[in-house]
Amino acid sequence: MGWIRNPLIQFLAVVVVMLVAVAVGTSLLSRRAADDEAINDARAVTTVLARSVARPAIPRGLVDGNPAAIDQLDRRVLNRLLVDRVRRIKIWDARGRILYSDETRLIGSRYGLGAEEREVLARGGIEAEVSDLTKPENRFERQLGGLLEVYTRIHAPGGNPLLFEAYYSRSDIAVQRERIFDRFRPITLGALLAFATLTTPLLLLLMRRIRRAGEERERLLQSAINASDAERLRIARDLHDGVVQDLAGASFALTTVAMRPRTPSDVSDELTGVSRSLRTSMRNLRSLLVEIYPPELHTEGLEAALTDLLAPLPARGIHTSLRVGDVSCASDEAVALAWRVAQETVRNALRHAAASSIEVSVGSIADELVLQVADDGNGFDGSAVPAGHFGLRGLHSLSRDAGGRLRVESVEGRGTTVTLTVPHR
Amino acid sequence: MTPKLIRPAVAGLVLAAAAATVPGVPAVARHGNDDGVVRTGSCSGIANWKLKVKADDGRLEVEGEVDSTRSGQTWRWAIQHNDSLSAHGVRQTAGRSGSFSVERRVVNLRGTDRVVFRAVRANTGEVCRGVIRF
Numbered sequence: 001m002g003w004i005r006n007p008l009i010q011f012l013a014v015v016v017v018m019l020v021a022v023a024v025g026t027s028l029l030s031r032r033a034a035d036d037e038a039i040n041d042a043r044a045v046t047t048v049l050a051r052s053v054a055r056p057a058i059p060r061g062l063v064d065g066n067p068a069a070i071d072q073l074d075r076r077v078l079n080r081l082l083v084d085r086v087r088r089i090k091i092w093d094a095r096g097r098i099l100y101s102d103e104t105r106l107i108g109s110r111y112g113l114g115a116e117e118r119e120v121l122a123r124g125g126i127e128a129e130v131s132d133l134t135k136p137e138n139r140f141e142r143q144l145g146g147l148l149e150v151y152t153r154i155h156a157p158g159g160n161p162l163l164f165e166a167y168y169s170r171s172d173i174a175v176q177r178e179r180i181f182d183r184f185r186p187i188t189l190g191a192l193l194a195f196a197t198l199t200t201p202l203l204l205l206l207m208r209r210i211r212r213a214g215e216e217r218e219r220l221l222q223s224a225i226n227a228s229d230a231e232r233l234r235i236a237r238d239l240h241d242g243v244v245q246d247l248a249g250a251s252f253a254l255t256t257v258a259m260r261p262r263t264p265s266d267v268s269d270e271l272t273g274v275s276r277s278l279r280t281s282m283r284n285l286r287s288l289l290v291e292i293y294p295p296e297l298h299t300e301g302l303e304a305a306l307t308d309l310l311a312p313l314p315a316r317g318i319h320t321s322l323r324v325g326d327v328s329c330a331s332d333e334a335v336a337l338a339w340r341v342a343q344e345t346v347r348n349a350l351r352h353a354a355a356s357s358i359e360v361s362v363g364s365i366a367d368e369l370v371l372q373v374a375d376d377g378n379g380f381d382g383s384a385v386p387a388g389h390f391g392l393r394g395l396h397s398l399s400r401d402a403g404g405r406l407r408v409e410s411v412e413g414r415g416t417t418v419t420l421t422v423p424h425r
Numbered sequence: 426m427t428p429k430l431i432r433p434a435v436a437g438l439v440l441a442a443a444a445a446t447v448p449g450v451p452a453v454a455r456h457g458n459d460d461g462v463v464r465t466g467s468c469s470g471i472a473n474w475k476l477k478v479k480a481d482d483g484r485l486e487v488e489g490e491v492d493s494t495r496s497g498q499t500w501r502w503a504i505q506h507n508d509s510l511s512a513h514g515v516r517q518t519a520g521r522s523g524s525f526s527v528e529r530r531v532v533n534l535r536g537t538d539r540v541v542f543r544a545v546r547a548n549t550g551e552v553c554r555g556v557i558r559f
Contacts, residue, residue: 104483
């Protein structure tokens with residue numbers, strides 16, 4: 001699941017989510033706009049049909065229901081009225097009588113006009129509404145499904161106001177709406193896709209630069225660490241080859257002088273004490289050297305390093321024990337991590353725990369290196385890392401980076417046990 | 426002439442005039458669902474007429490025909506729908522049969538529709554007239 005953290009994958013996921021959101025959002029908004037557009041289109045068609053087709057063709061006798069006038073209108077304009085998406089035509093007079101319709105069974109029938117229809121008859125304009133197919137005047141349209149009726153006012157040759165009504169199939173309106181919507185959809189989605197297409201390479205470039213900068217920073221850090229290591233090695237070597245050897249030689253010489261028969265006993269005792277003090281200083285110095293520069297942390301050196309780490313503790317009254325199992329399969333990196341964890345936890349035990357006993361064990365379980373450091377000190381609340389234990393957090397981080405895990409178990413007053421488990425490789 | 430003698434003579438003249446001006450009674454009348462209604466008859470002269478009315482999608486298809494056996498004759502024709510002049514025009518007979526025909530659609534109104542086809546020859550005044558109630 002590491003790919004989830006990949007910024008490019010995250011970016012593309014965001015783009016996909018945005019695409020879906022934009023598609024849904026624009027679909028809803030555009031659908032409404034397309035609906036309005038389709039209805040406006042129906043209004044425009046109705047206006048043209050009413051003014052340019054129907055009105056000029058209305059014969060004089062139509063308002064009187066003259067059969068010949070009805071015939072003439074039917075013959076002249078029926079084919080020109082039922083065009084495109086128009087499904088029905090009705091021409092009403094002001095009293096609600098249908099003077100003409102392509103559905104001839106309606107001609108001559110009278111029905112009540114609605115308030116809006118009367119309004120249009122009186123003041124003109126154009127209205128559109130969903131047809132109420134339960135009305136008797138619409139009984140022949142029920143088989144046509146949902147309809148939208150658009151009506152406007154025209155005038156008969158004698159000046160009588162008539163209501164021209166055109167019916168459109170709502171499914172046709174929906175098709176028209178989709179047609180309109182289809183023109184917008186590529187614009188919105190295409191823009192987003194184009195944005196993603198353009199920005200993805202830029203993001204890739206940026207990621208590459210960041211990765212390179214990270215590598216450079218890591219290289220510089222490693223150089224700094226190497227320089228520090230080299231300096232510490234030089235200091236440790238100088239101390240080991242100089243001061244430690246001098247101390248060892250002086251201690252040896254003092255012991256030799258103290259053991260001579262001619263040396264007075266009180267002087268011999270003083271010399272022996274000085275020699276012991278020198279050896280203690282030398283041991284402390286060697287522990288310091290181990291801290292300054294850890295020994296070669298290959299598998300063979302881990303036991304010696306841990307021994308040196310624990311060596312000064314008995315002098316402080318702390319009982320120590322060390323058990324080292326088979327760690328021959330572990331990589332140098334795993335061994336180095338074990339050393340750092342041991343060093344930090346022993347140091348914590350000394351500084352914070354007031355422990356009287358520290359036990360260190362290291363070995364292998366299956367293909368993992370396992371280090372355990374246990375003390376009988378003060379302990380702490382195991383649910384939270386105590387203040388000042390920044391080293392412990394760092395160890396957690398180091399362990400994760402190495403593919404391992406660090407478990408800290410502690411109960412106040414009952415000591416602390418730190419367990420590192422890290423793969424051999 | 427006494428009035429008693431005059432009355433039969435006047436009556437004979439009136440009948441003769443009527444026979445000369447009024448088209449003949451339809452000779453054949455046929456009804457059918459698919460073909461509609463067809464009527465034929467003789468005109469006031471030598472020509473014959475045929476009127477056919479058929480319902481189609483809320484309309485009536487009206488077809489009027491005059492067969493005079495002579496081509497080149499000029500006839501004024503008219504179709505009345507419920508006593509209203511729905512269509513009219515002028516045609517000439519043509520072809521070996523010397524006939525012409527006109528077709529028009531009228532709206533099939535509520536109730537019974539009365540369709541009249543009438544043709545008058547321009548020169549002679551010969552009249553053809555057929556009526557169908559549909």
